[in-house]
Amino acid sequence: MSESRFTSKEGQKIPSVSFQCREGDAWVTKTTEALFSGKNVVVFSLPGAFTPTCSSTHLPRYNALAKKFAKHGIDDIVCMSVNDTFVMNAWAADQEADNITVIPDGNGEFTDGMGMLVDKADLGFGKRSWRYSMLVKDGVVDKMFIEPDVAGDPFEVSDADTMLAYIAPEEQNNPPVSILTKPSCPFCAKAKALLDEKGYEYEEIVLGKGASLTSLTAISGRETVPQVFIGGKHIGGSDDLEAYFS
Incomplete structure (x- = not known):
């Protein structure tokens, strides 16, 4: 060599x-x-x-x-x-x-x-x-x-x-996270707070800015927000995210 x-x-x-x-x-x-x-x-x-x-x-x-x-x-x-x-x-x-x-x-x-x-x-x-x-x-x-x-x-x-x-060898390396939200959504705020609590960085995609209802439905198969994706896997809404972490 x-x-x-x-x-x-x-x-x-x-x-x-x-x-x-x-x-x-x-x-x-x-x-x-x-x-x-x-x-x-x-x-x-x-x-x-x-x-x-x-x-x-x-x-x-x-x-x-x-x-x-x-x-x-x-x-x-x-x-x-x-x-x-x-x-x-x-x-x-x-x-x-x-x-x-x-x-x-x-x-x-x-x-x-x-x-x-x-x-x-x-x-x-x-x-x-x-x-x-x-x-x-x-x-x-x-x-x-x-x-x-x-x-x-x-x-x-x-x-x-x-x-x-x-x-920081002790730092947890979490998988990438994306969350689709809309303004003034209490369930979206709840999901983001949970991700923050667990130390997960996330990309937020806001309906009306970065995506439309059509995008939300096409990507997640649902019409409600939030919709959370972790490491390429669709987790779902805020309740689904709680279940994922528990």
Whole structure:
């Protein structure tokens, strides 16, 4: 097996870099000092916004687990990519990734300083980041998970669940939950309170906003709310959810 091109930076300070970001109609300069000094920050870096694995799994899972990371002392979750700020902002909006700070390493300076800049000219990408994640404490790398140096775009160790297991091995990893609701529904409030009590993160789909009565009936076979789905299984309403947990 050939030696990896990538070396862990554990115990070392991260590169000092300034990033040109767009917030509204204004240009804002963000520095690594402001992003990392005095904070515990999880970083995950990926080849590019809007690319398949990055959009389907990498970013969404970190966004979904953000509250659990915060519970265990993580101040911020940063997604780094060698893209410009307009692309990163559009991607974050498209993904509804409100729990993630997206940073455009447009010139690849940070990525190069981490030793993670790779040539993907064969795909027409130019220079991009190898996929990795790290825990940074007060600007110093505490832990890195670097994807294996093999052909393609491996995604085995830089995922959110691996990082959470390192930070909080005792944390319960619940299956994904979706709940269909409507405003001012007491049974919906009851079901959400129960999910909160049991420590389950959930995606709420509100009738009239994210779905219609037709969607509700087609998906669940019922016309009443709430309707709860856990790990791909239809649980039912608030009483059904109580029975599920008991």
